[in-house]
Structure formats: C-alpha cells, structure tokens
Amino acid sequence: MSIREAQASAPSAARRRGLSPRMGDWTVRLGSIAVVLLVWEFLAPSWNPLIIRPPSAIAVAFVELVESGELQTALLTSLRAFVGGFIIAVVIGVFLGVVTGRWRTAFNAFDPLVSALYSVPSVALIPIIGFMFKYQGDAPRVAAVALFCVFPVLINTQQGVRNVDRGLLEVARAFNTSERRLWTDVILPSATPFVLAGIRLAIGRGLIGMIVAEFLIGLVGLGYLIIQYGNVFRMDRAFVPVITVAAMGIVFMGLIQWLEGRVAPWLRREQ
Amino acid sequence: MATPIRISVEHVTKRFAAGAVTVFEDLDLAVRDGEALCILGPSGCGKTTLLRCMHGLAEIDAGRIVIDGVEVRAPSRKVAMVFQHFGLMPWKRVRENVAYGLELARIPRATIDERVEHYIEMVGLRGFERAYPYALSGGMQQRVGLARALAVEPDVLLMDEPFGSLDALTREVLQNELLRIYQERPRTMVFITHSIEEAIALGDRVVVLSSRPARVREVISVDIERPRTMASVIAHDRFVDLRDRCSRLVLDRPAA
Numbered sequence: 001m002s003i004r005e006a007q008a009s010a011p012s013a014a015r016r017r018g019l020s021p022r023m024g025d026w027t028v029r030l031g032s033i034a035v036v037l038l039v040w041e042f043l044a045p046s047w048n049p050l051i052i053r054p055p056s057a058i059a060v061a062f063v064e065l066v067e068s069g070e071l072q073t074a075l076l077t078s079l080r081a082f083v084g085g086f087i088i089a090v091v092i093g094v095f096l097g098v099v100t101g102r103w104r105t106a107f108n109a110f111d112p113l114v115s116a117l118y119s120v121p122s123v124a125l126i127p128i129i130g131f132m133f134k135y136q137g138d139a140p141r142v143a144a145v146a147l148f149c150v151f152p153v154l155i156n157t158q159q160g161v162r163n164v165d166r167g168l169l170e171v172a173r174a175f176n177t178s179e180r181r182l183w184t185d186v187i188l189p190s191a192t193p194f195v196l197a198g199i200r201l202a203i204g205r206g207l208i209g210m211i212v213a214e215f216l217i218g219l220v221g222l223g224y225l226i227i228q229y230g231n232v233f234r235m236d237r238a239f240v241p242v243i244t245v246a247a248m249g250i251v252f253m254g255l256i257q258w259l260e261g262r263v264a265p266w267l268r269r270e271q
Numbered sequence: 272m273a274t275p276i277r278i279s280v281e282h283v284t285k286r287f288a289a290g291a292v293t294v295f296e297d298l299d300l301a302v303r304d305g306e307a308l309c310i311l312g313p314s315g316c317g318k319t320t321l322l323r324c325m326h327g328l329a330e331i332d333a334g335r336i337v338i339d340g341v342e343v344r345a346p347s348r349k350v351a352m353v354f355q356h357f358g359l360m361p362w363k364r365v366r367e368n369v370a371y372g373l374e375l376a377r378i379p380r381a382t383i384d385e386r387v388e389h390y391i392e393m394v395g396l397r398g399f400e401r402a403y404p405y406a407l408s409g410g411m412q413q414r415v416g417l418a419r420a421l422a423v424e425p426d427v428l429l430m431d432e433p434f435g436s437l438d439a440l441t442r443e444v445l446q447n448e449l450l451r452i453y454q455e456r457p458r459t460m461v462f463i464t465h466s467i468e469e470a471i472a473l474g475d476r477v478v479v480l481s482s483r484p485a486r487v488r489e490v491i492s493v494d495i496e497r498p499r500t501m502a503s504v505i506a507h508d509r510f511v512d513l514r515d516r517c518s519r520l521v522l523d524r525p526a527a
C-alpha cells in the first residue's frame with residue numbers, strides 16, 4: 001500500500017471502527033431501557049396506583065399535557081432559565097478559570113471566595129437568590145442555574161490551564177512564540193478537554209439548580225408541574241416533567257458531544 | 272583551522288536545585304560552520320540541558336555561549352530544535368505543526384505554504400498533511416518534528432536524541448533520511464545521542480562527555496567520507512576502531 005492510499009483509507013477505517021461498536025452500544029442501551037419499562041408496566045398494577053403508575057399511563061398523561069399545552073409552556077419557561085444560566089456560567093467560569101489558572105495573584109484573589117461558595121451546598125443559597133432578585137421573572141432562576149453550573153466549569157478550566165504540558169510550553173518558547181500565540185496555540189487548546197468535562201458536569205448540576213429553583217422560587221416550569229401534580233396524587237402526570245428533564249439532560253449532553261467534535265476534533269481518537 | 276566557528280561554548284557552568292546539582296562546570300566546546308557535531312554521553316549527564324542552554328531556553332550560571340558572534344540569551348530564530356519528545360501540538364494537523372515556526376516568524380502566507388509543502392515532501396510525509404499527530408506512528412511524528420525545524424531554514428539545527436524513543440528499524444530509516452537531508456545541503460547541526468553507532472554515523476566529529484558533572488572527555492574526528500548511509504558507515508574499515516574508542520571513553524575505561 002502506498003503512503004497515499006494509507007492516508008486515504010486511514011480516516012474512513014477509523015470512522016468505521018468508531019461506528020460499529022456504537023451501534024452495538026445503542027442496541028444494549030435501548031434494550032435495557034425496554035426491559036425496565038416492560039418490568040415496570042407489568043409490576044405497576046400490583047402497587048398502590050397513588051404512588052406508582054405504569055409507563056402506559058404516563059404516556060397517556062404525556063399526550064394530555066401536550067394537548068393542553070401545559071408541558072410546552074412549562075418546558076419553555078424551564079429552558080429559558082436553564083440556557084440563560086448555563087451560558088452565563090460558562091462565560092464566567094471559563095473567564096475566571098483562565099485568569100485564576102494563569103495568574104497567581106488572580107488565583108489568590110478569587111480562591112477564598114470560590115472555595116467558600118463552593119463548599120456551601122448551592123441549594124442553601126437558592127432562597128437567598130430568590131430574595132435578592134425579588135422573586136421577579138426569570139432572573140432568580142437564571143441566577144440559580146448559573147450558581148449551580150459555574151463551579152465545575154471554573155475549576156476544570158483552572159486545572160486545564162495549569163496542566164499545560166511543560167514540554168509544549170518549551171517548544172513554543174523555542175520557536176519564539178508571542179504571549180498571544182502562546183494562548184491560542186498551546187494553553188487554550190490544551191485546556192479545552194478540561195473545559196468540556198466541566199461543561200458536561202455543569203449540565204447535570206444546572207438541571208438540579210433549575211428544578212430546585214422552580215420548587216423554591218418561581219412556582220413555574222417543569223419543577224412546578226411536578227409539585228402541582230404530585231400534590232394531587234396524579235403520579236402519571238407528575239412523571240411527565242420528570243422524564244422531560246431527563247430528556248433535556250440527554251439532549252444537552254449530545255449537543256456538547258457534537259460541539260466537542262467540532263471544536264476539538266483531535267480528541268476523536270478516544271472513540 | 273580554516274572552517275570558522277559557529278557556536279562556541281566558553282567556560283560554561285550550569286547548576287540546578289539552587290546550586291546543589293552541578294550539571295556541567297567550565298565546559299568548552301566549539302561547533303564549526305556546516306559541521307554535524309554529535310554529542311555522546313551517558314544518560315543523565317546533562318546533554319539535554321546543554322542543548323537547552325545553547326538555545327537560550329535555560330540560563331547558564333557562568334561562562335558564555337556565542338552563536339555567530341552574538342551571546343545567547345533567548346531563543347533565536349536562526350536556531351531550531353528537534354525534541355526528544357517530538358513536541359507536536361496534538362490539536363494541530365501535520366501541516367499546521369510544520370508551519371508553526373514559520374507563522375511565528377510572520378512569514379507571508381504564500382511562502383509558508385510553499386515551504387511547508389517542500390519540507391513535508393523532504394521528510395516523506397506527502398499525503399499526511401491533514402492528519403493529526405495521534406494518527407501517526409512515532410517515526411512519522413518525529414518526521415513532523417524534523418520538518419517543523421527544517422522549515423524555518425535555520426542556520427543551526429539542534430537535535431536532542433530525536434530518534435531515541437523509536438524502535439530500532441524506524442530509527443535506522445530516520446537516521447538514513449537525516450544523513451540524506453544533511454548531505455543534500457550540509458548545515459550546522461548539533462546532534463545529541465547516547466548511541467555510539469548513531470554518533471559516528473551522523474557526526475563529522477563526536478564529542479564524548481563524561482557522566483555528571485559533564486566534562487569533554489575527548490573530541491573524535493570521524494574520518495569516514497560522505498555520502499554515508501548507516502550501512503556504509505558500519506561496513507567501513509574505520510568504524511570498528513572509532514566505535515571502540517568511543518565506547519572506552521563512554522564507559523570510562525582507559526585505552527587498552
């Protein structure tokens with residue numbers, strides 16, 4: 001095989017190798033969900049219907065909530081808070097992470113504050129956030145999501161910036177890099193996988209923040225739907241927003257995965 | 272001696288750990304214009320450190336290092352380095368890695384493209400321009416490292432055990448390629464190695480260092496004509512004698 005043929009076939013072979021196990025993965029994943037749903041469906045009637053309803057009843061409730069428009073309204077409200085808070089957290093987290101990761105003075109200035117805020121359970125701050133934003137509109141819930149999301153992004157970014165391969169820093173110096181090029185060629189790309197890992201953690205935490213804020217501050221969105229139907233023992237309906245939140249998590253994780261392939265294609269080797 | 276001196280290392284001392292570790296002391300060394308000088312020494316004797324000092328990547332504690340009449344203080348664009356650990360940016364494709372030094376030197380884009388293509392061809396990486404380093408074997412990665420250094424067309428090429436981490440077969444292929452590249456257009460080159468065979472085959476002269484603190488034990492002229500290949504060097508009448516001299520020096524044994 002000539003060098004050129006090797007190059008032409010190498011990426012497609014890698015892609016094929018990447019794809020076929022993933023198909024297998026999906027069969028197992030979907031299969032296991034199907035098994036759980038089946039067992040649930042057949043065991044549910046033997047439990048108290050006030051506590052557990054079968055998946056089929058939840059499916060019916062889902063259609064009802066969509067037809068009445070309640071689910072869409074709640075989802076939109078939740079999404080606004082989640083996306084807003086998430087974006088704010090990523091911007092602040094990456095910025096502070098880069099600054100504190102690179103400059104010792106900045107680290108010393110921010111670390112006590114960050115450590116203090118990080119060690120308080122974020123949930124405990126939600127009522128305070130509600131009060132601070134006068135319980136008005138999306139703002140308190142956006143802030144709550146941002147609070148939940150910001151620390152994993154900040155801390156991961158900080159680690160990423162600090163963990164730059166010293167060998168590569170020396171290469172950059174040997175080729176007479178400017179400070180600006182050092183950032184764009186070495187520090188930022190090398191921190192990217194850390195930042196993305198932080199963002200992935202932030203998605204999970206942000207959804208928690210979103211729901212808790214809806215419980216405690218807004219009485220709107222998917223969180224409120226859960227409470228509303230839980231209080232009247234409509235477990236079939238209460239489950240619908242729960243599943244919707246789970247779906248949000250999956251969609252956002254997928255989005256980040258896709259983004260990773262775009263901004264950091266060199267990481268594809270892990271597949 | 273007719274050939275001018277390109278690099279001179281004069282009474283150089285280098286210490287680490289706040290002076291507790293002396294890597295070398297009062298070291299003297301001269302690299303002639305256009306020659307391939309191999310520095311041979313046991314592992315840990317300070318070869319990498321010496322090369323880093325020559326490139327201004329590490330400060331020296333006494334003495335001075337002069338390249339083309341200018342004392343070395345920081346990395347110069349006239350000098351390029353090939354690293355033992357390859358030092359490729361995993362997020363850059365082959366051609367971006369090769370273009371790296373040229374971009375930093377603010378060379379016009381058209382010239383960069385031309386040179387990148389030329390040196391990729393020279394190191395035998397045609398067709399791999401768009402590959403990421405992870406998709407390349409060690410030998411191919413170091414070809415990229417070599418192309419990146421050659422692309423800036425340096426006056427001096429510093430090479431720190433560039434083939435040290437490669438398997439024996441790949442190493443020989445790359446040694447031969449380097450011989451070919453050097454022989455097509457000789458340029459001042461300092462090549463560090465702990466392989467006696469490699470030092471003799473690639474070098475016009477071989478500097479043998481002692482273990483730490485490193486001193487120059489001897490400078491051996493390799494009187495084997497070019498063009499050479501690894502095979503032609505090893506088959507040469509002079510090879511066994513040169514190898515024995517080097518190995519006695521490296522192993523610290525007096526001549527028999």
Ligand SMILES: Nc1ncnc2c1ncn2[C@@H]1O[C@H](COP(=O)(O)OP(=O)(O)O)[C@@H](O)[C@H]1O
Pocket residue numbers: 287288292294312313314315316317318319320321
């Ligand atoms: N940055 C450093 N800080 C402290 N000690 C170092 C540093 N770099 C190298 N050394 C020490 O200097 C000695 C020589 O190292 P090095 O130049 O890498 O040797 P070689 O390349 O010949 O194997 C070793 O003992 C090593 O531990």
Ligand SMILES: [Mg+2]
Pocket residue numbers: 318319320355431432
């Ligand atoms: Mg070394």
